[in-house]
Amino acid sequence: MSSPEEPSDFEFPPGTDPQRRRPRLSFELLGCAWNGHALVGTDAASVGDEDTLVVRDLDHDRRLHRCLRCDAWTMLPVPAHPARPTPAPRDEIVLPDRGRPLKGRYVLRLIALTRAFNVLVLLLLLAGAVAVLADRTALRDDLVANASALQDVFGGQVIGQVQSVLAGGAGPLWLVATGLTVLVVLEATEGVGLWRATRWGEYLTFVMTTLLLVPEILELTSSTSPGTIVGMVINVAVVLYLLISKRLFGLRGGAAAVAAEREHDISWAALARHIPGRSTLDPGAGSRF
Ligand SMILES: [Zn+2]
Numbered sequence: 001m002s003s004p005e006e007p008s009d010f011e012f013p014p015g016t017d018p019q020r021r022r023p024r025l026s027f028e029l030l031g032c033a034w035n036g037h038a039l040v041g042t043d044a045a046s047v048g049d050e051d052t053l054v055v056r057d058l059d060h061d062r063r064l065h066r067c068l069r070c071d072a073w074t075m076l077p078v079p080a081h082p083a084r085p086t087p088a089p090r091d092e093i094v095l096p097d098r099g100r101p102l103k104g105r106y107v108l109r110l111i112a113l114t115r116a117f118n119v120l121v122l123l124l125l126l127a128g129a130v131a132v133l134a135d136r137t138a139l140r141d142d143l144v145a146n147a148s149a150l151q152d153v154f155g156g157q158v159i160g161q162v163q164s165v166l167a168g169g170a171g172p173l174w175l176v177a178t179g180l181t182v183l184v185v186l187e188a189t190e191g192v193g194l195w196r197a198t199r200w201g202e203y204l205t206f207v208m209t210t211l212l213l214v215p216e217i218l219e220l221t222s223s224t225s226p227g228t229i230v231g232m233v234i235n236v237a238v239v240l241y242l243l244i245s246k247r248l249f250g251l252r253g254g255a256a257a258v259a260a261e262r263e264h265d266i267s268w269a270a271l272a273r274h275i276p277g278r279s280t281l282d283p284g285a286g287s288r289f
Contacts, residue, residue, distance in 0.1 A: 014070050021077045027102045028070040037067035038096045043079055043088035051072045051087050054272055069096040071274050090268060099265025104245065110237055111205065115191035122184045129177040199255070209235050 193201020
């Protein structure tokens with residue numbers, strides 16, 4: 001049921017939906033906890049009717065600012081020494097991520113952290129290969145022991161094979177070191193691309209993760225260690241998430257649908273959807289403020 005001040009497509013700001021039964025993480029609130037609210041007009045001498053969506057004067061001394069990310073209204077004093085006569089025009093304001101794009105950004109950063117872990121492990125192995133090449137026996141023995149410890153934790157044959165490489169039991173070591181270097185660069189590039197939520201980062205992650213799934217699946221035929229299975233489940237989840245939620249390769253509308261989703265959640269129209277009619281907040285109309 002909707003009132004004249006609560007249109008049918010009105011969406012409750014994060015953390016305010018009275019209909020919600022189960023708790024849900026509000027990524028907008030996390031973003032504001034970390035970065036602070038994204039406010040407009042804090043440095044403006046005066047605000048007008050065209051600004052009421054995001055900032056409005058409460059009286060001569062106080063002003064209400066709406067956070068562009070989490071929709072919370074914050075009361076601040078009117079600046080004593082304003083830097084500009086009016087708030088920045090809308091086309092100069094960069095709207096912060098919110099809604100589904102913001103949630104997706106957190107997921108991508110979580111995946112990026114797993115890539116950072118992979119880089120650390122690969123660097124350890126690369127250091128081992130270099131140590132063997134330089135004939136630093138003591139360091140090599142330490143790293144072989146570390147690789148063994150990693151295998152105890154994560155299981156699988158890959159680490160065991162690398163341990164064998166470091167012990168001098170496999171082909172030309174310079175080739176192994178080159179391969180490890182390429183992997184480090186690829187994994188690090190992947191992590192940066194994901195952290196910055198780029199389209200190329202999503203595609204690179206999809207290709208790399210899919211390629212790495214092949215040896216993992218082959219490994220399943222001879223080893224069923226918990227580490228192998230957990231790693232494979234995570235990688236399958238990453239691949240499916242990128243395909244379905246990020247709409248790679250044109251799936252579910254592809255890049256156009258991603259752009260439309262972004263426009264739906266991060267735009268001035270989206271801000272207008274999240275706010276009741278002006279009279280509800282108008283101080284002169286007996287508002288709750
Ligand atoms: Zn906020």
